[in-house]
Amino acid sequence: xxxxxxxxxxxxxxxxDTVTLNCSYEVTNFRSLLWYKQEKKxxxxxxxxxxxxxxxxxxxxxxxxxKKELFSILxxxxxxxxxxxxxxxxxxxxxxxxxxxxxxxxxxxxVNP
Amino acid sequence: NAGVMQNPRHLVRRRGQEARLRCSPMKGHSxxxxxxxxxxxxxxxxxYLQKENIIDESGMPKERFSAEFPKEGPSILRxxxxxxxxxAAYFCASSPVILxxxxxxxxxxTRLTVL
Numbered sequence: 001x002x003x004x005x006x007x008x009x010x011x012x013x014x015x016x017d018t019v020t021l022n023c024s025y026e027v028t029n030f031r032s033l034l035w036y037k038q039e040k041k042x043x044x045x046x047x048x049x050x051x052x053x054x055x056x057x058x059x060x061x062x063x064x065x066x067k068k069e070l071f072s073i074l075x076x077x078x079x080x081x082x083x084x085x086x087x088x089x090x091x092x093x094x095x096x097x098x099x100x101x102x103x104x105x106x107x108x109x110x111v112n113p
Numbered sequence: 114n115a116g117v118m119q120n121p122r123h124l125v126r127r128r129g130q131e132a133r134l135r136c137s138p139m140k141g142h143s144x145x146x147x148x149x150x151x152x153x154x155x156x157x158x159x160x161y162l163q164k165e166n167i168i169d170e171s172g173m174p175k176e177r178f179s180a181e182f183p184k185e186g187p188s189i190l191r192x193x194x195x196x197x198x199x200x201a202a203y204f205c206a207s208s209p210v211i212l213x214x215x216x217x218x219x220x221x222x223t224r225l226t227v228l
Binding site: 034036041042043044045048088090099100101102103104105106 | 117148156158161168169171172208218219221
């Protein structure tokens with residue numbers, strides 16, 4: 001059965017800190033890994049990663065995938081209170097195993113002023 | 114381009130009643146996915162549909178739950194004879210057909226409360 005594990009489950013930091021969120025996965029015929037940010041509504045898409053070692057960046061957020069070690073990290077630099085949210089990692093296998101995303105439990109990030 | 118739309122946003126039902134949740138995918142998207150998020154848990158896949166076809170329903174309980182995505186109109190997730198354990202947030206996501214992209218875009222969810 002496909003499995004995604006995120007750590008830490010909860011993280012409290014001060015504004016300006018840098019955080020690293022971890023995601024490990026075990027997925028049959030791995031195809032891609034996605035990061036989402038969930039506030040009190042819909043998960044919003046952040047990144048999709050398919051290749052090892054290629055960093056994706058969007059402002060203060062960046063992410064990278066290691067397909068050999070089966071993990072990904074999400075970095076947030078110079079955190080702001082608006083970054084407070086649950087960060088979800090999801091992995092997807094090949095079409096033969098369905099098009100579902102298997103999600104981790106999420107990391108609850110709280111950024112205090 | 115409007116995002117994925119779900120309604121109602123909040124739904125309260127008594128035990129034994131039926132719940133109908135609707136999802137309109139983003140314009141141009143013909144793949145729809147339903148996920149359930151129980152309190153303090155991550156999102157769990159339920160069902161994947163294309164127009165008029167259920168592609169993968171392996172995550173959906175065999176009893177009381179059904180889903181459809183008709184040729185016209187929204188996708189419907191139907192829960193018959195609801196029980197307290199069905200209380201959760203139900204999210205719909207959609208993806209486009211042309212690029213066969215893996216990215217799924219989520220709607221705001223329907224929060225079902227069973228009294």
